[in-house]
Amino acid sequence: MAFARRGGGAMACGDIRQVRVKIVVIRWIWFIPYPWIEERIRNRFGYDFAWVKSTRYGFFEHLEGCCNGRLHVWYAFGFGFGSSTYVGVTYTFTDRLSDHGPCDADTGGIGSFASGLRARRTAPFTRARRSKSP
Secondary structure, eight states: OBOOOOGGGOOOEEEEEEEEEEEEEEEEETTEEEEEEEEEEEEEEEEEEEEEEEEEEEEEEEEEEEETTEEEEEEEEEEEEEEEEEEEEEEEESSOOOEEEEOOTTTTTSOGGGGGOOOOOOOTTSSEEOOBOO
16 A cells, blocks of 8 residues: 655655555354455554664564654564664554654665655555555
């Protein structure tokens, strides 16, 4: 599901968006249970980040992103080691993120060459769900 940015080029941070979520439910035929995948529409808090820095430590991932000049920090399940920076990422969350102060909304210190890049970032097994960006 694609979401357009708000007018005037301002990025939306913490606004409520409707997203499609796939869930597994148990259905019954006579006395035999079987899994069934249903798609439901849920409300989530959407954030259009200028950049997201990801640092992975084994099965643990520390993420921090800048949205409208405000820094947001969260943790997730992520396999691997090292760090990456993604530019122009949209995430949706079940809960609103807390604000951790101001940040540089340009490119996160990775240089001006990355200002036009659009990253496609997924976050499996977390409460963070990425929606498709335009």
